[in-house]
Amino acid sequence: MSRRLPPLFALKAFEATARLGSVTRAAEELGRTHGAVSRQIRALQEHAGAALFDKAGTGLRLNPQGETLRQVVTQALDQLEQGWLRVLDDARGSSVHVACSATFAMRWLVPHLPGFYRQHPDVRVRLSMTSAREIRHQGADLVLAWDRQSYPERDRTRAVRIANVAFGPVCAPRYRVAARQRRLICQTRITHEYTTRAWTTWQDNSGIVVRNDTELSFPHTHLCIEAAVSGLGVALVEQRMVRDDLAAERLIAPCGFVPFADGLAAVPASERAASPAARAFVTWITEELSGIMPV
Template sequence: MPRRLPPLSTLKAFEATARLGSVTRAADELGRTHGAISRQIRALQDHAGLPLFEKAGTGLRLNPQGETLLQVVGHALDQLEQGWQQVLDEARGPSVHVACSATFAMRWLVPHLPGFYRRHPQVRVRLSMTSARDIRHQGADLVLAWDRLSYPERDQARAIRIADVAFGPVCASRYPAAVKRKRLTCPARITHEHTSRAWTVWQDNSGLQVTHKKELSFPHTHLCIEAALSGLGVALVERRMVVDDLAAGRLVAPCGFISFADGLAVVPASERASSPAARAFMAWIADELSEQGRRP
């Protein structure tokens, strides 16, 4: 019996448009024209015999039927993506797909990966970038994160803590930041656009308050670090991300670093999170982070 489904291309166009909130951005992601995506959406609505979007100013938003369909289609496409990647990975040998922030990947994980490959030369690690606002993780098996507030409760509950983290304000060595009477005073405070609560947590844990005349924000931690290196202000970052800059004197930490209770955790994101390759990666990274934490 043939499956009673609309053309899969229309479902892909619908999911991308609904997820990105824009026909234009969906067209860019799928490598199609704006008109082609619009036609796919019209074809899907004609096939269903009902609208899935409604006008919202100059854009579109999902109606209740569209919201229901998005949950179904998004879940199905995620499973297809994971299944497809699993077939490819199994054909290439043992592997684990890890998602983490670009800053953690560039400044810590990739430089330490040779140690993993020496211990497990037969396992291939695939990396993809994620952020506090992007929790789809692109079919990853494991997600590394310390800010998990925006994650679904189910993901927060099954997160496996693997290391302590310590955050502190950092700035260029000659930047005019001063600590006096339980107060850090600086011309500009640098914040991460999607994890701005870190400053609040740091103030609560350190007992220090921050006084600043202006605030700069950036969408990625590595941009916050670069801004601090350039003398634009004081950024709040995890100690491991700037250890080399501190050692070289490019940055200073006027208040030191304060532990954050949640720590760094691994969030299982697929059925392959319990595979031998995934377990090997989790054991290795926990050991490596712990060993680095014991170094002066």
Template sequence: MPRKLPPLSALRAFEATARLGSVTRAGEELGRTHGAVSRQLRSLQDHSGVELFEKAGTGLRLNERGEALRQVVAKSLDALEQGWLRVLEEARGPSVHVACSATFAMRWLVPHLQGFYRRHPEIRLRLSMTSAQEIRHQGADLVLVWDRRSYPACDRERAIRLTDIAFGPVCAPGHAITRDGERLVCSTRIAHEHSASAWETWQVNTGLTASHEAELFFPHTHLCIEAALAGLGVALVEQRMVGEDLAAGRLVAPCGFVPFADGLAAIPARDHGVSPAARAFLAWIAEEFAAEAAAH
């Protein structure tokens, strides 16, 4: 039986207009004129027999039926786009798309990649360097993450543990930080905007309480590290991310580092199994971590 669908071009115009909140901007994204997009929207409403938009000043906004359709269309177009890109990538040869934090990519993964390419010259590795909050739905084969509490249960259950991790407070030498019994006292605490719970986890694991007068937030761990290097306060970071800074004396870790139980893990994509290329990457990175631990 033929599919009962409206014209796909009309659905694209509808989704772009709803997402961007403007017929003009939708036209710019789609390479169409304002009039052409408006005709696609009228065509979709005529095809459905229901109104999808309502007037909002000089513009349009979705009504209840329009919002319901937007959710369906957006999800379908996302899946179509990811599937299309996956087919194209597979046609070009084995590849693996890894999403991780920008700090981990810059300070650990990229410096180690030469070993991966030597072992697997046939595999293309694509990296998405985004914040922890943003990397959920980028179409990645693997998401590398240490804090899995905000992920759905089905994702947490599929997580593949890769290595131990340990966090500790770091600051510039001479920065005002003192330990008073079970209290760590500093003037300014530096926290990650999307994983500020790391400080609470550290306190539970150490039995110490971090006391501070002010707090600075940054959206990426490397900015937290740079703030600590600049003497702005005390940042809580994973020890691998600051190994060179500690060795060079640019930072100090007055309390050392304590393990975080869940460790670093890889979460495979839900919509397809772990590919041979992804398995090769997982085997390689686990070996790199094991060799690193043995060396220390």
């Protein structure tokens, strides 16, 4: 019996438009014209016999039928993407797909990867970026994260601790800040938009209370660091991420660094997390991180 399915591109056009809220942005993402995407959506609605979007100003908003279809299509495309990436990985030989924050990848993992390849020349590491905002791991086998508060309980239970972490406030040497009598006083506190509990955890662990007049927020840690280097305020970061900045005196740490109990962990995200390649990566990164222990 043949499958009763609409064309795959119509589903991709629908999913992109639903996610982005705009036919124009969907067309840009898909590399198609506005007219082509519009025609695919119209064809899909005709096939369904029902409208899937309502007008919302200059954009589109899913109606109840559209939201039901969006959930189904998003899940199906995610599974298809993950399965296809696994096929590609298998075809290319032994591999492990690792998701982590962009800052950790740029400032620590990628510079240290040559050491992994020297030990495991036949294993390929593929990287994806993820964040606390949206846990979508793009088919990853392992996710590296210190803030696992928003992860499902099952994932937190299976997480493998790979390193201690220590966080501390940092700022430019010329930035006016006072650290005295268990208080950190500054004009502006810089926060990460999606890990706001970090400042609270640091205050609890250090016993130091932060007093600030204003606050700046950024969606990525490396932006918080650059804002601190530029003299915009005081950012809270993990020690490894600013080691070079501290050594070069681009930043100072007026209160030092204190440990966070949860540490950094590798969270299994697929059945391939138990593969020899994934186990080799976890063993390597645990040993590599232990060589640079936070104070």
